[in-house]
Amino acid sequence: MSLLELKDVSKIYGPLKALDKVSLTVEEGEWVAIMGPSGSGKSTMMNIISCLDTPTEGQVLLDGVDIAKENSKRLTEIRRDKIGLIFQQFHLVNYLTALENVMVAQYYHSMPDEAEAMEALEMVGLKDRAKHLPAQLSGGEQQRVCIARALTNHPEIMLADEPTGNLDEANENIVLDLFRQLHKAGTTLIVVTHDPEVADVAGRTIILEHGKIKKEVINSKEK
Amino acid sequence: MKKRTMFFRMITASLIRRRSRMFIALLAIAVGATILSGLTTIYYDVPRQMGEQFRNYGANMIFMASALNEEGLTSDILEQGLTQIPDSKIVGCAPYRYETVTINNQPVIVAGTDLQGVSKTSPYWFVDGEWPSSNGQILIGKQIAETLSCGIGDTLLMTYSEEAIENPEQPDEVPDRGLNADAVNIEFTITGILDTGGNEESYIFMSLEDISELTGEGPYDVCELSVSASSEELTGYVDNITSRDLGITPRLVKRVTQSETTVLTKLQSLVFLVTIVVLMLMMICVATTMMAVVTERRKEIGLRKALGASDRSIVVEFMGEGMMLGAVGGLIGSFMGFAFAQAVSVNVFNSTITLRPILVPITIVASVIVTGIACLIPVRRTTEVNPALVLKGE
Numbered sequence: 047m048s049l050l051e052l053k054d055v056s057k058i059y060g061p062l063k064a065l066d067k068v069s070l071t072v073e074e075g076e077w078v079a080i081m082g083p084s085g086s087g088k089s090t091m092m093n094i095i096s097c098l099d100t101p102t103e104g105q106v107l108l109d110g111v112d113i114a115k116e117n118s119k120r121l122t123e124i125r126r127d128k129i130g131l132i133f134q135q136f137h138l139v140n141y142l143t144a145l146e147n148v149m150v151a152q153y154y155h156s157m158p159d160e161a162e163a164m165e166a167l168e169m170v171g172l173k174d175r176a177k178h179l180p181a182q183l184s185g186g187e188q189q190r191v192c193i194a195r196a197l198t199n200h201p202e203i204m205l206a207d208e209p210t211g212n213l214d215e216a217n218e219n220i221v222l223d224l225f226r227q228l229h230k231a232g233t234t235l236i237v238v239t240h241d242p243e244v245a246d247v248a249g250r251t252i253i254l255e256h257g258k259i260k261k262e263v264i265n266s267k268e269k
Numbered sequence: 270m271k272k273r274t275m276f277f278r279m280i281t282a283s284l285i286r287r288r289s290r291m292f293i294a295l296l297a298i299a300v301g302a303t304i305l306s307g308l309t310t311i312y313y314d315v316p317r318q319m320g321e322q323f324r325n326y327g328a329n330m331i332f333m334a335s336a337l338n339e340e341g342l343t344s345d346i347l348e349q350g351l352t353q354i355p356d357s358k359i360v361g362c363a364p365y366r367y368e369t370v371t372i373n374n375q376p377v378i379v380a381g382t383d384l385q386g387v388s389k390t391s392p393y394w395f396v397d398g399e400w401p402s403s404n405g406q407i408l409i410g411k412q413i414a415e416t417l418s419c420g421i422g423d424t425l426l427m428t429y430s431e432e433a434i435e436n437p438e439q440p441d442e443v444p445d446r447g448l449n450a451d452a453v454n455i456e457f458t459i460t461g462i463l464d465t466g467g468n469e470e471s472y473i474f475m476s477l478e479d480i481s482e483l484t485g486e487g488p489y490d491v492c493e494l495s496v497s498a499s500s501e502e503l504t505g506y507v508d509n510i511t512s513r514d515l516g517i518t519p520r521l522v523k524r525v526t527q528s529e530t531t532v533l534t535k536l537q538s539l540v541f542l543v544t545i546v547v548l549m550l551m552m553i554c555v556a557t558t559m560m561a562v563v564t565e566r567r568k569e570i571g572l573r574k575a576l577g578a579s580d581r582s583i584v585v586e587f588m589g590e591g592m593m594l595g596a597v598g599g600l601i602g603s604f605m606g607f608a609f610a611q612a613v614s615v616n617v618f619n620s621t622i623t624l625r626p627i628l629v630p631i632t633i634v635a636s637v638i639v640t641g642i643a644c645l646i647p648v649r650r651t652t653e654v655n656p657a658l659v660l661k662g663e
Contacts, residue, residue: 126577
């Protein structure tokens with residue numbers, strides 16, 4: 047059984063079809079990149095996969111459960127238990143330290159554990175910046191805290207929306223290295239990106255256009 | 270780490286690290302709590318303060334012998350009556366004996382009383398000269414002093430005899446002082462002239478010992494009491510003494526007690542209304558600030574929801590912040606309120622007040638409740654935040 051399966055998924059906003067009968071399967075441990083121009087439906091697809099939105103039509107099976115039929119409370123539970131989110135704009139709580147930001151995810155998931163949160167920060171190379179507030183961290187460091195927050199609950203699937211969009215090249219490489227490590231460790235990754243270099247690192251690239259899958263590319267080798 | 274610890278860590282961090290944002294809300298709560306605490310202190314202290322002021326207008330309770338009491342109002346009976354009123358409530362007590370004596374064959378009324386007690390039950394008496402400080406000294410009413418053409422330092426020979434009182438013209442035939450063998454003649458020195466603007470100006474006042482020496486032992490005619498208590502308490506004392514059948518008929522001096530009750534009720538209503546208005550203003554200010562806070566933190570709310578927070582946890586966190594703010598504001602306000610009440614008391618009533626410790630937790634709880642109510646509408650808006658919309662990328 048696939049970890050994630052989208053079957054004829056559509057999202058319709060009035061006359062606009064943001065997604066038009068999209069079908070997609072993601073296996074456990076796979077690294078998939080989603081590319082496409084603005085308005086192609088990337089964010090809509092991410093929102094549906096991350097249980098932040100529901101499709102107008104179709105089925106979305108996550109670990110065998112059709113999340114398209116679940117109510118908002120259940121979607122919150124699924125998101126909390128199975129999904130790790132990484133945002134382009136980091137979205138850290140500005141009055142909490144890096145460590146506390148990681149612990150917030152633990153707080154909603156189960157029990158906050160300072161040692162585990164510190165381990166997650168150590169994994170992204172920010173142990174010594176744990177007590178710093180987001181304003182005291184660089185963009186790359188903030189994104190790494192965001193990654194630490196996403197991985198601290200060991201999610202089944204990690205969704206990253208333009209994770210390198212706001213980073214310089216050096217920091218982009220650090221983040222991609224982290225993704226490589228996570229992928230190596232068996233984490234399923236779905237990364238939305240505009241950047242072909244980022245997409246190229248993934249095992250498979252899905253190219254969306256006008257709400258439909260235009261092309262699917264199997265990358266010859268993961269770099 | 271327990272979830273509760275993390276909860277407090279998050280809301281404390283939000284309040285401390287965003288203090289410039291929360292300062293206005295805290296200020297509003299602290300000012301509101303100050304007024305609440307201060308006015309509550311005044312609300313409860315006004316009866317005491319006003320009671321003390323009203324005691325300047327004379328006695329508010331009178332004891333008389335009951336109709337069935339043949340002995341009259343003796344010291345023992347009076348003592349029993351007084352035990353029904355707490356000592357701390359009795360500001361002054363002045364028992365009176367009235368007798369008619371003659372001075373230069375003119376009948377005059379003398380009142381024997383506890384002169385120290387009178388100075389407390391009738392503090393409005395104006396005495397030109399000195400209050401009697403020892404036996405043999407008297408206060409004389411202004412009116413009678415004019416009639417007798419006497420003044421401070423003069424001596425008056427008073428005569429008491431049943432015969433003289435019954436036929437006051439007869440003593441003309443007995444010009445020499447002390448010639449009537451049944452009469453008691455005692456000379457008294459005037460130490461002060463009494464000016465009250467009332468009936469008292471036609472009496473002569475002396476100590477109880479002096480009147481007993483002059484007219485013999487006898488029960489009191491009346492006892493005036495100045496009691497610092499509310500109208501309800503006074504009525505309670507009257508009912509209690511009446512029901513115990515002690516031989517005393519207690520009565521309230523209605524013109525004093527009713528005026529006191531009216532003024533107190535109006536003052537307390539005013540204080541109550543001002544408190545309600547201030548609390549409403551505080552609520553509006555906190556609600557406005559929290560509304561701005563919620564709007565400002567929409568992304569954070571969206572993020573928390575994206576991380577798996579339920580609407581309920583977001584509401585609890587924001588309510589927690591509001592309530593903690595309320596508690597801190599309430600704590601500050603309870604002490605500021607005491608200082609405010611103290612300043613009002615000193616400037617208006619010219620007396621100090623004591624801190625009521627119970628008001629500290631009451632103010633904190635009231636502030637928390639008011640802040641909680643003020644937060645309800647803003648916090649409800651957190652549930653409307655859609656994480657997919659607020660977290661949308663560029």
